[in-house]
Amino acid sequence: MSTDSRHAAALASLLGDSARVLTHPQTVEQLSRDFYWYSPVLRKQLDGKVGDLVVQPLNAAEIVNILRYCHAHDLAVTARGAGTGNYGQAVPLHGGVVLDLARMDRIEEIQPDGVAVCEPGVRLGVLENEARKFGWELRCYPSTIVKASVGGFLGGGSGGIGSVAHGNLRDFQTVRALEVVTMEAEPRVVLHEGQAVHDILHAWGTNGIVTRIWLALAPAVEWSQCAIAFATFAAAFDFSERIAGDPAWTKRLVTLFEWPIPSFLTPVKQYVPEGKALIFFLIAEAQCADLEAAARKQGGEVTYSGRYLGVRTRPLLSDYTWNHTTLWAMRTDEAYTYLQCAFDPATVRDQMRRLKERFGKEFLFHMEFWKAADGRMIPGAIPVVYYTTEDRLNDMISFCREIGVFVANPHVNNVEGGGRYRADNVQLLAKQRYDPKGLLNPGKMITFKRQEITR
C-alpha cells in the first residue's frame, strides 16, 4: 500500500464512508484546479500542481477529525469551495488533502433581521433565491454567483454585483460572524464575530476552515437590466459615474466597457453597436424608464432593457461583467488577460488619460463602480490588458501605482501579493494561532514562518 492509499483508507474509516474520499487521478486533478489560467504568469507556475486525494466532509465535526489526522501526519490541507478563484488560491502547492466543502451546503435560516446563517458549501445563487423568499437578497456577489460558494467567496473573493450600493464583502459588516476549525493537535471550532471576522476573510483558507457563516443581506428589490451605448467612452464614463454616485438611483450594477470590449461579448452582440462604449445596469425596475430617459438626454442609445427574473434570466447581463469580461476577451484572443484596479475618484479622468497615452489599445478600460467603506464611490476597474511579456505586464502595474491607481495584482499566488492583505497582520497572527505547523494551504501566506510561532 502506498502512503497515499494508507491515508485514504484511514480517512475513509474516520468518516465511515469511503465514497467521500476520492483518489481517482482525474478527479483529484480536476478538484485541484481553479481559474488560475486567466493569468499567463500563474499558468507557468501552477500547471501540474495537484493534491494527493480529495475528502468531502459533511459537517464541522468531521472536519475536526480530518484536521486532527492531517495534523498528526503532517499532511497539507487545501480548502475548496467551487474552484472559481482566479489566483490559484485553491490549487495545492504541496499535495496533501483537498478538502472539498461542496457537500456542506445547508442554509440554516434566514433570520428576520436579514442575516443568513449557512454552511460554506452553499452556492451563492441558491442563497440569493432562498433569501428572496423572505424579502431579502445578497448585498454583493461575484459574477460567478451560480457556481461559487459562500465559503469560497469569503476565502478568496472581494465583491461584485451589489457592491455599487453595499460595498465589498469585507465592508459594512456584511460578514457578521463565522466559525472556523483550527489545524492543531486537537482542532477547535472558534467563533469570530464583529471585527474578528477580518482575521479569516480573504486569507485563502490558510488560517482556518470556515464551517458556519452569518451573512448580512439587503432588502430585496425588483430589478431591471439595461444596456446603454454612447458614441464616446468619455460620455459613457460621465453618465455611469453620475448614476453610480447619485444615491437617488437604486442600482446593483454599473459596468462600463471601452470599445472593442463590447465586441467580445458575442452572445449579446445584438445589443452592441459597432464602435461604441457600452454600459450595463441593474437598476430598480421602478426607475428603469427614468434611467433610459436620462441616458437619451445625454446622447445614449438604449440597446436592451428587460426585467431581471433572477440568476436564470436570459440574457443575464451580469454574465459579462466583473471577471466574466476577461473570460469573453480571452475567448476572442488568448493573449488578453487582466488587472484589478481602483482609480482615484478625484483624478480618475487624468489617470485614464495617462494610461491611454502610455499603453493605448494594450490597456482597455472595463470599469466597475463600488462603494468604499468611507462612502466614496470608487471607479474600480478590471481592465482587459494585452499580454506580451511579464516585464510589460509589470510595467503596467508599476505605472498604475506610480500615478496613484491601486492594483490588486491577480498574477501572484500569495495572500500578501494579491493586494487585499491587511496591514495590521491579523490574518498572519491567526495563522500563527490556528495553524502553527503551516499545513493549511501551505505556500500561500508567504510571511508565515514556522519558527515565528508566538504562543
Ligand SMILES: Cc1cc2nc3c(=O)[nH]c(=O)nc-3n(C[C@H](O)[C@H](O)[C@H](O)COP(=O)(O)OP(=O)(O)OC[C@H]3O[C@@H](n4cnc5c(N)ncnc54)[C@H](O)[C@@H]3O)c2cc1C
Ligand atoms: C469568470 C469569473 C468571474 C469572477 N468574478 C468575480 C467577482 O465578480 N467578484 C469576486 O470577488 N470574484 C470573482 N471571481 C473569483 C471567484 O469566483 C470568487 O472569488 C468566488 O467567490 C470564489 O468562490 P469559490 O467557491 O469558487 O471558491 P474557491 O475558488 O474554491 O476558493 C477560493 C479560496 O477560498 C478558500 N476557501 C474555500 N472554502 C473555504 C472555507 N470553507 N474555509 C476557508 N477557506 C476556504 C480556498 O482555499 C481558496 O483559497 C471570478 C472568477 C471567475 C472565474
